[in-house]
Amino acid sequence: MGSLIILIGAGLLVPLFFKGHMIIAKYIAAAAFAAAAFNVYMGNGIDLPYFVLTPDTQLMEIVVLIVLAATMMTFSGFERPLIPQTLFVGAASLAILETNNFLMYIVLFEVIAIISYVLAANIRSKLNAEGAIKMFIAGATASGFILLGFAMFSMITPTFNYSEISVHGNFALVAFGIMLAGIFYKMTVVPMHGWAADTYAQVNHAAAAILSATIKVVIAVATFKAFYLFMAAYPTTTVWLFGFFAIITMTLGNFMALFQKKIAKILSFSSIAHAGYMLLPFAAVASMYSYTGLIYLGIAYVFMQTSVFLILNDLRREAHIKTLEDIKGLYKKSPLHALFFTIQLLSLAGIPLLAGFISKAVAFYAGVDAGLWPLILIAALNSALSLGYYLWVIKHIYFDEPVAGTHAKITMTPGSLVGQLILLAGTIYFGIFAAPVFSTTLGL
Amino acid sequence: MMSVELIFGPMLLAPFVYFISRGAEWVAKWVALTLFIGLLAISVDMYQALPADGGFLFLGEFLRVPGFDFALTLQVDALSVIMLILTAALSILVVFSSWNEKHQGAYFSLLIFFAGPIFGVFMTTNLLWFFIFWELVLVPMLFLVGYWGGERRVYAIIKYFLYAHFGSVFMFIGFFLIYQQTGHWDFMTVKEAMIVTPALIWWFMFVGFAVEMPLFPFHTWLPDAHVEAPGSISVLLAGILLKMGAYGLIRFVIEMMPVESRHFAIYIVIIGLATTLFAGLLAIYEKHIKKIVAYSSISHMGLVAVAIATVSYDGLSAALYEMIGHAIVISPLFIIAGWLHHKTHTWYVDEMGGIMQKAPYVSAIFVLAGMAALGLPGTMGFVGELTIIVSAIKEFGPWIAVIAIGSLIAAGYVIWAVRRALHAEMSPVVAKSHFDMGGFEFMALVIFAFFIILFGVYPQPIFDMANSAFKMFGGM
């Protein structure tokens, strides 16, 4: 209970310091995150019925809290309403990660959906508004499907406990399918992704960072836990269903990102492509490494994706950088931004000694282990393809001269620097040291 | 003995050097020089410490991951130590030959960074870690070529990067299949285990290494990359990165799956021959001086592939010799080709002409290295070619003697390039250019020339090294 109280309490407290003392608000939020993380580290879960804290959840929660803290540190100016929302996201994430009850899962899923609408509603321009509305409408549709599926499911199941769910038959399959359709919306799986490509690029990038990284990962991990037994019971269906969606998601995401001009669009589609990679462990559920792969993918992705969106947020705020044209010669304007951006992009592309590579490697291995090597070959080729657009961004940063008449220098705020350093440390740490993830998650 | 420090040390050192050298750029190159000399000394020391029976010298196991049999296992045998020595020695010469490069701080920091993964590639026997370093090597190259390269550098480097990446995807899946079927990531244990689908794995890995070597028809990235890279980076590319491909082919295809390799050897031979002849003829038709050298480089790697395909003690030793020979012979050609462009601002041999009148000594080294490329006795090229022909005929029968045609073709492009670029009347372009070369650059060329002749006349030391590297094939 402790962590939830700390986070929600801090979330309610923080707005008091918005006027003029934003730094205090940040300190409080940081302290809350630290305390919550420490609490989780000490093994104190939510301690209510239907919630258990396992070592794998513990790791994931700590990572989520650290990333959210880092995100929060980079906020400035009009982004201050996001601080309490970040804290709420943290609380909701802890809850959904720890639950072992299907009903709780559905409820928390909707809670997170509502927090994300609020996050997106930090509206400063027409574009922001458009993004928020798209998300809301698509989300409402998705909620409908989830509830429909859940209703069908609850008709036939005697229990909602993950470990006891044992329903079979076509009706159950269809119920799960409809539920999945709703969940796929949140995970931005093609073809439920349309809103995401626009929303991520249109809403405030800080919000997009949380939406596209933390929330997506938390949902994916929670969903895997919720559906694990069911998927294991229907291996063929699982492989075909998730394999198919994994491939079309990553392929479409990567191809769509290839020729975009707006950096935010590139990142949105890269995020969609990563949703495709995250579906691979679902397809490879037969392998003992599938859960490890998913957790690893999630941990790596949450560091990388948050970081790139936050850098873009910085750049847009400081220098109105939106397109590839604007980012030309960034290394001269701001070497630090350029460096962070480059490393995180390389990590997203799957360059080794960064978390992006090893996480993909583990997830892919899970696929090979499950006997799906052709699927993994396609995924790996996709990953190589994705290098194309990441390199294209790096090319603009380093190998092109700045466009005349743009900002000559871009400074990095201390908060941003600290946040980015934390995220970079995570990317590098999990890129070299794989043992923590394996030792906590192996053998769900 | 130092082990994991050799890999992560340079990678950690690089950012520090970069920031330290922001005020005084010359610091970077001295640090780089010291580092590479140190690495050379350590590599030589490692060679001395190798076990006498030709096995592996265990250096340590790091970053163990429970439940995945995954650890950074560092162990070296003669083959890898030879590659380490070659790498360190070439890196020293690369520092010399880029002594006056612009933006030295960043340039040499990247070079220092480069030393880490490349040592990792040759030192680890863990398949996945090998792949990690293999991929990581590309990153400093991306910036070295992309920033310091020529006009079409972006096209060239992105092409190379993506090409290499797509190629290694297959290798990657191959490694995964191996682990899936054997439960081991380590080369030593995999070698003994039975693999269920060897043909598939074999082809996946072969394609991965063939792209890097490069072999026909996966070679088109190389001329572009070389043309746009600065001369000394071409040395890294040709001298080390291509060798990485050949090393991988020997270690993870031939040594790991000798039975399948014998089975598919004929395909490697055909591809190798096609590479040699195809690239050689392209070099003849080419007018772009650096492309001529680049095609020559490809052509020689085809010979290496033929030698590797023998899967025998004799052939692999010849391949190793040719790999070293190729590094030492092609490097000065690349440096000089880049330098000529730098001085004349043209790439095309028919716009040059008469350079020997203005730069006699550099031209003489070009001719010498060219002679080595075409296999003149007394140079490294001849020994490589001779041993490859002898060992390949032994394995595949007399028809393989057609390789000798490659040597005729080589004579064609070398002599014709010399005729057009160096001999004859001075062209207007040459007449108005100044051909000055810094002392360190010239020293690097002289060192290359010295080794071309030394090991050409007295090749036995390299074969003695090869003896210990391929002992395992001795009995076959």
Add this chain to the structure above:
Amino acid sequence: MISSVGIYLILPYLGAVLAFVLGKMNEKSAFWIAEIVGAILFGTSIYLFMTYTTPIDIDYTWINYGGIQLPLGIYIDHLSVVMLLIATGLGFADIHFAHDYMGEDPDKPRYYAKVLFFIGGMILLVIAKDLIGAFAGWEFMGLASYLLISFWFKTKSAANAGMQAFLYTRFGDIFILAAIGLLYYFVGNLNMVDLNQMANNGEIDKTVALVTALFIFLGAIGKSGQFPLYPWLMNAMEGPTTVSALIHGATMVNSGIYIVARMFDFYAYTDALFIVANVAALSAFIGATSALVQKEIKKILAYSTMSHLSIAFVGLGVGSLAFGMLHLVNHAIFKALLFLSAGAIIYIAHHTKDAWKLGGLIKKAPYVALFMAMGSLSLAGVPPFSGFFSKDGVIAEAILHGGPFVSIFVTIAGLLSIAYITRLWVLVFMGEPRDEGINGHVHSPGNIFIRLPLGILAFVTLGIALYQTNIVDYIVGHPVEEPHVKGLLVGFLVGMAILFGIVVGLYVKGMNLLQKISQHRFIQIIHQILFNGYYVEAGITYLSKNVIVNGVAKSFRWIDTNLIDWLVNATVPFARGIFKAFRIGHSGKIGDYIGIFAIGVAIIVVAILIIVKGV
């Protein structure tokens, strides 16, 4: 004895480096270093000749690993000693001669370094025991020849000639390389002495022996200017005349004959000799006829070199090692003399090479005229000059053993010698000066560096005529009876006298008649064919330029850019096409998104149903 091997293996290269390095500091020293080194080498050869008892035989394994041992041994027997004497002796004379001839050249250090390097290569060839060593020496000479032909690389023609020489000879050389590989595989032995022995014992497979012998002969064809790889030899005359004398007249071009002689038993084991004889006879004919019509002094000599080398080859080819080698020895000496005389002429005439522009030089340079006449007579085969004995011997052997084709062609070639060499001598020395501009500036040659070497060579040419049987005996190891063909000598002498008469008559008295004859169309066509060396060069150039470079290489290039690389580059537009196709679904309208969403749901449900039914 052994120490002389050390001298042979090290001194030439050391001398080359020293001549270059010290020569760069002080120009004069280059010559003297070369002269001293040349003298030491020649002295060593004479010492070897004097003290020779048994062959020097040193085994050395050069490369040893795995199952491969590549040998690099030394073997010096009588044959080698003779070749060493030729190489070092003529080399020494040539270096000496170059003092004046190259006196004004600014690049003397480079020149002497290359010449010494060349001598080193020639020595290596003749003392090598194994094919690898021989090949190394062979290639060293090829490189030296290339470097020396294009010594004046500033002029395009010299650079082209060097390139041509290298590539033509290289074409032959790769067959030797292949032969080395094949012999190592099939016979397991690269030792030329052992190969002969094995051939005598019949231990080698006949096909292998024939193929490898022919492969090595292909190398010899390239090096010794035989049909069809001879055009480089004519263009090689672009180099300094001293170089032509040493490399392209007297020594390097002999190496093809030497290698066949060295492996004589191996060749005799199969029908290879028959092919050698036929190719050589054809070459002899081509060389002799083409020499008749050339304008430049050096080209006449070059064709005559080709023709006479072929005569030596015919000697070997018809089975007479003795006369083949004898002709090689004689030819080396008189050809060096002729080339150096030509060098003297060119030197005093300020680098005029065209014989038609000279004339009447006998008044200005009587000694040169005399020495050249002696060389010419030897070449023509007039008794009692040395050339007579060997040529006569070869022709007699050819008639006895060679079959009609060989005997007719080689006899014609032998007879024509007198015609072209007389024509050359007459054009240069007799009559009136045809170009006053040149003639006015002709100066007298110096004594020590021009006349002395010429005189010595002329003396030797005449002198060794007395020792012909001894030389044969020395090389073959036993006395060889002179072959006797009835009436050959008389017929030969008469034929020569007639030809001599015609040439002298035409070129001294009958210039008008000559002009008239040459107006005739048919004669003109013949003249063109002969002048251009039977258009073999044009044919080879066409083949290499249009077929290899602009045909095969160009089509490969097309495949490379338009197929392979196109496929690589086409991935970008291809990806763009996919991108555009995918973009259709991304209109930015939420209604569309929901529609697609619904399609997705339908897919899931339908898929589940299908899978469930299917499973």
